[in-house]
Amino acid sequence: MLTLYHSPRSRATRAYQLLDELGVLDRVTVETVAIARQDGSGEPDPRNPHPEGKVPTLVHDGEMVWESAAIFLYLTDMFPEAGLGPLPGQKGRGGYLSWLAWYGDVLEPVVHFRFLGIDHPGLFRTFRGYDEMAARLVSTLETRPYLLGDTFSAADLLIGSTFGWLPQMTPDNDAVRDWVARVTDRPAARRTAEREAAMA
Numbered sequence: 295m296l297t298l299y300h301s302p303r304s305r306a307t308r309a310y311q312l313l314d315e316l317g318v319l320d321r322v323t324v325e326t327v328a329i330a331r332q333d334g335s336g337e338p339d340p341r342n343p344h345p346e347g348k349v350p351t352l353v354h355d356g357e358m359v360w361e362s363a364a365i366f367l368y369l370t371d372m373f374p375e376a377g378l379g380p381l382p383g384q385k386g387r388g389g390y391l392s393w394l395a396w397y398g399d400v401l402e403p404v405v406h407f408r409f410l411g412i413d414h415p416g417l418f419r420t421f422r423g424y425d426e427m428a429a430r431l432v433s434t435l436e437t438r439p440y441l442l443g444d445t446f447s448a449a450d451l452l453i454g455s456t457f458g459w460l461p462q463m464t465p466d467n468d469a470v471r472d473w474v475a476r477v478t479d480r481p482a483a484r485r486t487a488e489r490e491a492a493m494a
């Protein structure tokens with residue numbers, strides 16, 4: 295049994311969208327739980343097994359998977375028919391794993407430090423800065439429509455969703471802006487927004 299613990303308009307939204315992109319919504323139980331929100335509303339939900347009360351959380355036959363990048367990899371490996379993430383041995387697997395890890399190890403911290411106005415040489419030495427993050431996306435997306443090449447993957451959804459939530463953090467580059475538009479304005483994104491609106 296596969297269960298996604300989800301909360302509307304959160305980082306779990308893109309995991310919920312991924313289930314739609316994979317065509318497996320009917321094979322997964324989606325449990326909507328409360329979370330503590332940045333505005334001070336809400337609180338951790340005892341039904342959510344994540345030890346810090348965060349979402350998304352995925353539970354497969356009693357085993358928990360947490361962190362969006364791990365959940366994305368787990369789901370695209372488990373449901374390969376949609377072709378949203380190269381499997382071991384397939385072309386693009388290395389890039390796919392690297393972009394997923396880059397999301398959590400570089401993009402999230404760099405974007406949030408910038409958003410919060412936090413700067414320190416130690417942060418730059420560890421993560422590099424906003425300009426380096428942006429340059430990585432620019433140099434990739436000026437040569438191809440999606441992070442892995444010609445086709446959309448779950449890495450585009452994971453990374454692109456950040457700029458859907460924080461558009462002011464989008465690198466100032468047409469190729470990146472066009473990519474964000476392509477990966478955030480998808481039928482599954484619209485369906486997910488409708489489903490979440492109906493939950494409200």
Ligand SMILES: N[C@@H](CCC(=O)N[C@@H](CS)C(=O)NCC(=O)O)C(=O)O
Pocket residue numbers: 304305306329330331338346347348349350360361362363398402
């Ligand atoms: N790095 C984690 C972050 C998860 C996260 O912080 N989720 C937020 C929702 S956007 C949350 O659950 N917050 C509740 C809390 O911090 O208690 C991921 O990408 O999955």
